[in-house]
Amino acid sequence: METVFTADEVARHNSANDLWMIMHGGVYNLTKFLQEHPGGEEVLLNLAGMDGTTCFEEMGHTSEAVQLRETLKIGIVAPSKEGDNKRGESIPNKAQSTISTENLTTTIVDDDDNWEYQETKPEPSNLPSIFIGSLVVIYAIIFYYWFF
Numbered sequence: 392m393e394t395v396f397t398a399d400e401v402a403r404h405n406s407a408n409d410l411w412m413i414m415h416g417g418v419y420n421l422t423k424f425l426q427e428h429p430g431g432e433e434v435l436l437n438l439a440g441m442d443g444t445t446c447f448e449e450m451g452h453t454s455e456a457v458q459l460r461e462t463l464k465i466g467i468v469a470p471s472k473e474g475d476n477k478r479g480e481s482i483p484n485k486a487q488s489t490i491s492t493e494n495l496t497t498t499i500v501d502d503d504d505n506w507e508y509q510e511t512k513p514e515p516s517n518l519p520s521i522f523i524g525s526l527v528v529i530y531a532i533i534f535y536y537w538f539f
């Protein structure tokens with residue numbers, strides 16, 4: 392039987408010395424993991440005590456990361472009182488989820504911009520210079536045989 396925490400209780404563990412996070416309805420204690428996170432402490436601190444499901448998924452974590460996450464699970468979050476959450480999945484507070492999405496969008500959009508810029512950059516064609524070079528060589532051969 393898993394321990395059930397309310398979202399309010401999770402929200403109280405929101406510092407670097409005591410950091411809990413909700414993901415996919417599970418409650419995870421990331422206090423010890425914080426400094427080991429390959430994605431840095433900042434992203435986890437930004438979502439301390441909140442629901443990090445969107446960020447976790449959109450960052451495209453590997454299955455190893457998911458397995459590691461499960462070793463840090465301490466329980467599940469109680470369904471929200473609104474009654475629109477029957478499967479026990481946590482629904483992030485709107486303001487909090489906006490914060491996480493904003494952080495995420497900034498990172499992703501920057502990467503995408505770079506990627507698109509490189510992708511749409513036209514490749515300079517070598518054909519004209521190869522053609523002109525060949526003509527020069529042909530004329531040079533003709534001149535050589537003509538005059539010598």
Ligand code: HEM
Pocket residue numbers: 419421428429430431434435438443444446447450451452453455456457459460461463
């Ligand atoms: C228990 C929770 C978490 C675990 C165990 C975890 C684990 C990892 C691991 C192992 C990596 C290296 C890449 C990989 O193997 O996927 C990683 C990268 C990363 N994680 Fe997490 N992570 C967690 C939560 C989060 C959350 C909630 C966020 C967003 C707020 C996040 C953002 C990132 C970012 C930005 C990277 C770097 C991605 C890159 O460099 O391409 N992680 N994480």
